[in-house]
Amino acid sequence: MTRRRIIPGLPLSLGITLFYVGLIIALPLGALVFKAASLGPEAYWNIISSERAVASYRVTVLSALAATLFNLVFGLALAWVLVRYSFPGRRLVDAIVDLPFALPTAVAGIALTTLFAPNGWFGGPLLEAGIRVAYTPIGIVIAMAFTSLPFIVRTVQPVLEDLDPALEEAAQSLGGSDVSIFWRVILPILWPALLAGTSLAFARSLGEFGAIIFIAGNQPFSTEITALLAFIRLEEYDYQAAAAIASVMLITAFVMLAVTNLMQARALRYTART
Amino acid sequence: MKIALKNVAKTFQTFRAVRGVSLEIESGELVALLGPSGSGKTTILRMVAGLEYADEGHIFFGEEDATDIPVARRGVGFVFQHYALFPHMTVGENIAFGMKVSKNKRSKAEIEARVGELLRLVKLDGLQGRFPNQISGGQRQRVALARALAVDPKVLLLDEPFGALDANVRRELRRWLREIHSELGITTLFVTHDQEEALDLADRVVILDEGRIVQQGTPEQVTRSPNSSFVMRFLGDTNRLGASVANGMADLGGASIAAPALADGKADAYLRPSDLAWSATGGGIPASVERVLDRPDSRRVIAVTDAGDPLEFDVAPEVVVRAGDRGFVQITRAQLFAAE
Amino acid sequence: MHHATGRPPRVGDAPAIRRTLIGLVLITGALLILAPLVVIGVQAFSMGVGYFGATIAHPDTRHAIFLTVATALIAVPVNTIFGVAAAWAVTKHDFRGRRFLIVIIEIPFSISPIVAGVAYLFVYGLQGLFGPALQSADIRILFALPGIMLASMFVTAPFVARELIPLMQAQGRDLEEAATSLGASGWRTFFSVTLPNIKWALLYGVVLCNARVMGEFGAVSVVSGNIRGQTNTLPLHIELLYHDYNSVGAFAAASILALLAVVTIIAKVLLERQGAGRRSRPALAAPIVEAKP
Numbered sequence: 008m009t010r011r012r013i014i015p016g017l018p019l020s021l022g023i024t025l026f027y028v029g030l031i032i033a034l035p036l037g038a039l040v041f042k043a044a045s046l047g048p049e050a051y052w053n054i055i056s057s058e059r060a061v062a063s064y065r066v067t068v069l070s071a072l073a074a075t076l077f078n079l080v081f082g083l084a085l086a087w088v089l090v091r092y093s094f095p096g097r098r099l100v101d102a103i104v105d106l107p108f109a110l111p112t113a114v115a116g117i118a119l120t121t122l123f124a125p126n127g128w129f130g131g132p133l134l135e136a137g138i139r140v141a142y143t144p145i146g147i148v149i150a151m152a153f154t155s156l157p158f159i160v161r162t163v164q165p166v167l168e169d170l171d172p173a174l175e176e177a178a179q180s181l182g183g184s185d186v187s188i189f190w191r192v193i194l195p196i197l198w199p200a201l202l203a204g205t206s207l208a209f210a211r212s213l214g215e216f217g218a219i220i221f222i223a224g225n226q227p228f229s230t231e232i233t234a235l236l237a238f239i240r241l242e243e244y245d246y247q248a249a250a251a252i253a254s255v256m257l258i259t260a261f262v263m264l265a266v267t268n269l270m271q272a273r274a275l276r277y278t279a280r281t
Numbered sequence: 282m283k284i285a286l287k288n289v290a291k292t293f294q295t296f297r298a299v300r301g302v303s304l305e306i307e308s309g310e311l312v313a314l315l316g317p318s319g320s321g322k323t324t325i326l327r328m329v330a331g332l333e334y335a336d337e338g339h340i341f342f343g344e345e346d347a348t349d350i351p352v353a354r355r356g357v358g359f360v361f362q363h364y365a366l367f368p369h370m371t372v373g374e375n376i377a378f379g380m381k382v383s384k385n386k387r388s389k390a391e392i393e394a395r396v397g398e399l400l401r402l403v404k405l406d407g408l409q410g411r412f413p414n415q416i417s418g419g420q421r422q423r424v425a426l427a428r429a430l431a432v433d434p435k436v437l438l439l440d441e442p443f444g445a446l447d448a449n450v451r452r453e454l455r456r457w458l459r460e461i462h463s464e465l466g467i468t469t470l471f472v473t474h475d476q477e478e479a480l481d482l483a484d485r486v487v488i489l490d491e492g493r494i495v496q497q498g499t500p501e502q503v504t505r506s507p508n509s510s511f512v513m514r515f516l517g518d519t520n521r522l523g524a525s526v527a528n529g530m531a532d533l534g535g536a537s538i539a540a541p542a543l544a545d546g547k548a549d550a551y552l553r554p555s556d557l558a559w560s561a562t563g564g565g566i567p568a569s570v571e572r573v574l575d576r577p578d579s580r581r582v583i584a585v586t587d588a589g590d591p592l593e594f595d596v597a598p599e600v601v602v603r604a605g606d607r608g609f610v611q612i613t614r615a616q617l618f619a620a621e
Numbered sequence: 622m623h624h625a626t627g628r629p630p631r632v633g634d635a636p637a638i639r640r641t642l643i644g645l646v647l648i649t650g651a652l653l654i655l656a657p658l659v660v661i662g663v664q665a666f667s668m669g670v671g672y673f674g675a676t677i678a679h680p681d682t683r684h685a686i687f688l689t690v691a692t693a694l695i696a697v698p699v700n701t702i703f704g705v706a707a708a709w710a711v712t713k714h715d716f717r718g719r720r721f722l723i724v725i726i727e728i729p730f731s732i733s734p735i736v737a738g739v740a741y742l743f744v745y746g747l748q749g750l751f752g753p754a755l756q757s758a759d760i761r762i763l764f765a766l767p768g769i770m771l772a773s774m775f776v777t778a779p780f781v782a783r784e785l786i787p788l789m790q791a792q793g794r795d796l797e798e799a800a801t802s803l804g805a806s807g808w809r810t811f812f813s814v815t816l817p818n819i820k821w822a823l824l825y826g827v828v829l830c831n832a833r834v835m836g837e838f839g840a841v842s843v844v845s846g847n848i849r850g851q852t853n854t855l856p857l858h859i860e861l862l863y864h865d866y867n868s869v870g871a872f873a874a875a876s877i878l879a880l881l882a883v884v885t886i887i888a889k890v891l892l893e894r895q896g897a898g899r900r901s902r903p904a905l906a907a908p909i910v911e912a913k914p
Binding site for chain 1: 631639645647650652654705706707711714732735737739741742743778797801807810811835836837838856868872875878879881883885886887889890
């Protein structure tokens with residue numbers, strides 16, 4: 008007996024979906040994994056553990072950590088200000104938060120580079136203070152912080168909006184000070200959303216390319232990110248190395264995806280409860 | 282249209298929602314499916330509609346086997362629990378939807394005339410331009426009914442029709458649905474978990490538990506002659522007293538009642554609050570009063586027998602009784618079932 | 622302390638904290654988010670309107686714009702159809718692997734565009750699965766428009782679906798079941814019942830998808846081959862001008878995409894007012910609040 012359905016359209020819609028997912032998503036990722044696997048364990052290990060590759064992981068991960076940490080604080084503050092205070096221009100600021108998502112990464116890249124170059128609006132004064140941003144890891148951190156900023160704001164904001172004022176009132180009636188209420192009541196409720204946003208921002212920073220390559224300087228061993236190394240290997244027609252390095256990024260992305268999904272599930276459970 | 286279910290069963294993953302239900306609904310009858318949540322009543326209704334397919338068994342519409350007919354061609358009018366009114370369409374457009382998508386084309390004027398007729402029937406004249414979120418819950422309920430009736434269904438199916446409404450609106454709509462039913466004479470099946478609603482409205486009540494029919498009959502039959510302690514308990518407030526049966530008489534510790542159908546041994550007596558009376562002196566079960574709750578039409582007495590069984594019963598407002606009084610509970614009526 | 626609003630202050634309402642936080646956030650926001658936008662405008666016109674116009678009118682720039690628009694014209698509608706089909710399949714039906722499919726659909730969102738580009742190389746490139754066969758058949762996919770479109774589709778595949786799936790999930794299946802029980806066909810149900818209730822979210826997804834397609838850089842730069850005047854989309858053209866030490870030209874081209882970003886944000890705000898977007902999603906699944914007659 009064929010299974011009968013109440014709402015029509017499953018064969019067509021599922022057919023389109025599976026065909027598209029297969030052709031556009033699964034086929035290329037499968038081809039990449041296949042190519043990387045065909046290298047053999049020894050060659051693969053040699054490529055991904057080469058000094059230059061490891062240096063690129065270090066630059067990428069450390070910069071992403073720094074950028075995410077910055078956004079954790081700034082994103083939370085921004086979300087807090089947008090939700091809890093009213094001030095002229097609040098709605099404009101709220102809209103502009105999405106700019107890093109809307110602005111193409113290459114455009115953001117050249118704009119940030121121009122701002123932070125030694126002769127730029129910010130680069131000049133900073134250089135006088137002894138801080139070099141462009142063509143150093145600090146530049147990478149700034150580019151990553153820019154492109155991943157909206158993640159934390161946009162995951163924390165709705166939870167903060169839905170926060171029941173009665174919780175704070177209850178804490179106040181029990182004699183809590185503002186600081187202790189923030190640390191013991193508000194922050195624990197925001198925590199899952201904050202973590203979910205943080206993991207999204209971190210994952211995005213690890214994979215970012217366009218915004219970084221202009222400002223990074225791209226010196227092997229010091230300011231070369233992993234995505235760029237994969238790109239350079241391609242330009243050198245070293246397809247095996249490109250495949251191996253890209254596969255490392257792919258695996259990292261899957262790990263981050265799993266982590267993010269777990270955290271989002273937790274965050275959702277929490278928001279559903281409040 | 283007469284509807285018949287023959288050994289219908291449905292399982293969701295591992296949950297056996299409906300287990301071999303057979304049921305006949307006569308043409309023009311108004312039948313209630315009554316049961317606690319999880320009893321399978323909504324699943325049965327949705328299978329009759331074609332919104333679920335039965336795993337086993339057959340559903341007949343008249344002489345025709347409708348088991349495999351998809352919902353779009355089954356010719357039923359279904360009123361959803363939360364109405365499922367199309368939020369982007371006006372009341373008029375909602376009611377006209379079924380006629381517009383129908384294969385028998387009707388002219389615009391015909392559709393408009395029918396919409397007007399239905400609006401009058403459900404007493405919503407003048408509201409056809411409103412959107413569902415601009416009318417009250419009771420009005421939405423009536424729009425949902427008009428929309429279901431617009432396709433001239435062979436059978437009308439309602440899922441918890443008054444569940445989302447407050448008590449007063451509910452009572453009013455109940456009377457009104459009864460009127461519409463007698464006016465149109467359409468075979469109607471509705472699901473409810475509210476005993477009062479089922480008993481007030483239906484010609485026949487089908488009581489379900491754990492996917493099976495436990496009893497069916499007129500409201501008089503199921504209320505006066507419940508066939509199990511489940512039905513007795515489900516239909517209203519009850520008191521339970523242990524009893525021992527010997528030679529066709531049940532002894533309740535101070536009172537005895539005839540129990541011709543029961544074998545000797547242990548039994549349970551179920552008593553409605555109105556089946557008991559209070560007397561300060563004389564025979565009955567000795568008890569003391571714990572609390573008296575005054576209600577508009579009666580006084581509810583909460584007492585405990587000397588054997589320690591709690592009893593609740595109603596006395597007339599004039600009866601003088603207060604907490605701490607001692608007296609006797611007399612039994613005017615009881616339902617006896619063999620002990621479980 | 623008596624408060625102007627007539628209610629006691631909430632946590633963080635003390636004027637000192639409030640002013641400090643607003644001040645810090647606005648200054649940092651202006652430096653980090655707004656300044657890049659301003660610098661684009663300033664740089665683009667730093668050599669006058671004439672130079673700006675000449676850059677935009679240059680054949681290479683015009684071709685880059687044409688290529689970007691052409692890519693969007695194909696990739697956005699295809700992704701829209703996919704997104705609607707996927708959302709219909711996973712929200713209106715139950716089947717094994719449903720949750721898994723939702724995760725797969727979201728994958729491109731978490732993968733670096735560079736990885737996407739490299740992956741496409743190993744399908745259609747000479748060293749890839751189909752490369753040799755495509756070459757002998759004389760079909761060019763990589764370093765040509767089809768490759769750019771495919772890579773763009775990969776990167777933006779989840780955009781429409783991820784807007785629709787949570788919304789359609791929340792709306793449930795009652796409306797579709799009601800329409801079907803009234804005799805409506807599947808297409809009729811979709812077009813007259815489902816679509817009107819998801820149109821704003823759909824448009825929202827389309828707007829975001831379009832912005833990303835037009836701005837995509839990493840994935841496209843791997844598969845396009847950067848052939849000037851042939852396979853350069855607008856973002857790639859910006860890079861080319863920038864590396865040619867034509868910074869003003871690069872910013873002139875960039876200002877077009879910056880304008881697109883601003884328009885996208887305005888459209889986003891307008892659509893959010895219509896109830897689209899995750900933040901203001903209406904809870905249609907819950908019974909509608911009782912209106913007093």
